Amino acid sequence: MKNNIIIIGIISLLFSCKTVEKDNGKLNVVTTTTMITDLVNNIGGDLVNVEGLMGSGVDPHLYKASEGDVTKLVNADIIFYNGLHLEGKLIEVFEKMGNSSKTPIALAEGIDKNTLIGSEYFASNYDPHVWFNIEYFKQFATKVSKVLAEKDPKNTANYKENEKLYLAKLGSLQKNIETIIDTLPKEKRILVTAHDAFNYFGKNYGFEVVGLQGLSTATEAGVQDVQKLATFIIERNVKAMFIESSVPKRTIEALQAAVNSKGHNVAIGGTLYSDALGDAGTVEGTYIGMFQHNVNTIINALK
Known part of the structure; x- marks a missing residue:
C-alpha cells in the first residue's frame, strides 16, 4: 500500500511540477544499481551530478522506491537502470514515467536478445545479471556516453574521451581475469x-x-x-x-x-x-x- 502511494506521488509530481535544477548547471543523472552508478561516474566525470538510488549491499530484486527517491526522480534529467526486470519493484514506477517527458533508459534492453540467457523467473524471460559479461558492460558504457552527449552536446568530446579510457580499462580487466x-x-x-x-x-x-x-x-x-x-x-x-x-x-x-x-x-x-x-x-x-x-x-x- 505504501509503495502504491509513493508511485502515485511520483507520477503526480512528474506531470505537475517543474524540475529543480542544481546550482552548478550540470546534468542531473539518477541511477539504480551501484554498478550503473559507478559506470556513469566514470563516463560523466565532473560534468554530471549522479545520484544512485541503491547503495552497497542493497538487493535490487527487492528494492522499493522510498519517499526520499521521489525528489531524485523528479529532478533527474536522465534516469539509467538495468532493465530485464532486475529492479522488479521499480518497474511500475518506470513504466508510468515513460508516459511523461522523462523516459528512464534500460541499458540492458540494447543487448541482442539472442545472446542472453533465458529465465522463467523474470517477466522479461531473461537473466538480468548481464554486468557479469564484461562485453555487455562495454555496451552499457557506449550507451551512457551517447545519451549524455545527446543531452549535453557541448561536452560530447569529453564523454567520448571518458568512454574510450573506460573501455580500455575494461579490456585490461578482461585480460587480467582470464589469466x-x-x-x-x-x-x-x-x-x-x-x-x-x-x-x-x-x-x-x-x-x-x-x-x-x-x-x-x-x-x-x-x-x-x-x-x-x-x-x-x-x-x-x-x-x-x-x-x-x-x-x-x-x-x-x-x-x-x-x-x-x-x-x-x-x-x-x-x-x-x-x-x-x-x-x-x-x-x-x-x-x-x-x-x-x-x-x-x-x-x-x-x-
Missing part, C-alpha cells in the same frame, strides 16, 4: 552461491554455476532445496561455496551445516559481490574492483 582463471583446472570450476547471479560469468569462463535461491532472491530456498544442493556438493566434491554481499548469509550457512552433517567438509570461500558493489570509497566499490575481487576470491578458494 587468473586459467590457473584453475576446468574440473574445479563449480561455483556454488546464494543465488544464480553468476550465470553470465560462468558461461564466459567455463564455470558450472549453482545457486541456492535460483535467479531471484525474491524466491526463498526451502529445506528440499538445501538438501538437494548438499547432495550435489558431496557428489561433486565441491571444496568451497560463497556468500553474497547483498543476500543474507544464513542461507549458505544452512547449506554448509547440511553438508557437514553428512560427513563432508565444505568451506565458505568468502564473500562475493553480486547484485551490488562494495562500500563507496573502497576498491570493491567500483565495478572493476568488484570483478577483480570476485575472481581472486573464487580462484583462491577453489584451488
Whole structure:
C-alpha cells in the first residue's frame, strides 16, 4: 500500500511540477544499481551530478522506491537502470514515467536478445545479471556516453574521451581475469552461491554455476532445496561455496551445516559481490574492483 502511494506521488509530481535544477548547471543523472552508478561516474566525470538510488549491499530484486527517491526522480534529467526486470519493484514506477517527458533508459534492453540467457523467473524471460559479461558492460558504457552527449552536446568530446579510457580499462580487466582463471583446472570450476547471479560469468569462463535461491532472491530456498544442493556438493566434491554481499548469509550457512552433517567438509570461500558493489570509497566499490575481487576470491578458494 505504501509503495502504491509513493508511485502515485511520483507520477503526480512528474506531470505537475517543474524540475529543480542544481546550482552548478550540470546534468542531473539518477541511477539504480551501484554498478550503473559507478559506470556513469566514470563516463560523466565532473560534468554530471549522479545520484544512485541503491547503495552497497542493497538487493535490487527487492528494492522499493522510498519517499526520499521521489525528489531524485523528479529532478533527474536522465534516469539509467538495468532493465530485464532486475529492479522488479521499480518497474511500475518506470513504466508510468515513460508516459511523461522523462523516459528512464534500460541499458540492458540494447543487448541482442539472442545472446542472453533465458529465465522463467523474470517477466522479461531473461537473466538480468548481464554486468557479469564484461562485453555487455562495454555496451552499457557506449550507451551512457551517447545519451549524455545527446543531452549535453557541448561536452560530447569529453564523454567520448571518458568512454574510450573506460573501455580500455575494461579490456585490461578482461585480460587480467582470464589469466587468473586459467590457473584453475576446468574440473574445479563449480561455483556454488546464494543465488544464480553468476550465470553470465560462468558461461564466459567455463564455470558450472549453482545457486541456492535460483535467479531471484525474491524466491526463498526451502529445506528440499538445501538438501538437494548438499547432495550435489558431496557428489561433486565441491571444496568451497560463497556468500553474497547483498543476500543474507544464513542461507549458505544452512547449506554448509547440511553438508557437514553428512560427513563432508565444505568451506565458505568468502564473500562475493553480486547484485551490488562494495562500500563507496573502497576498491570493491567500483565495478572493476568488484570483478577483480570476485575472481581472486573464487580462484583462491577453489584451488
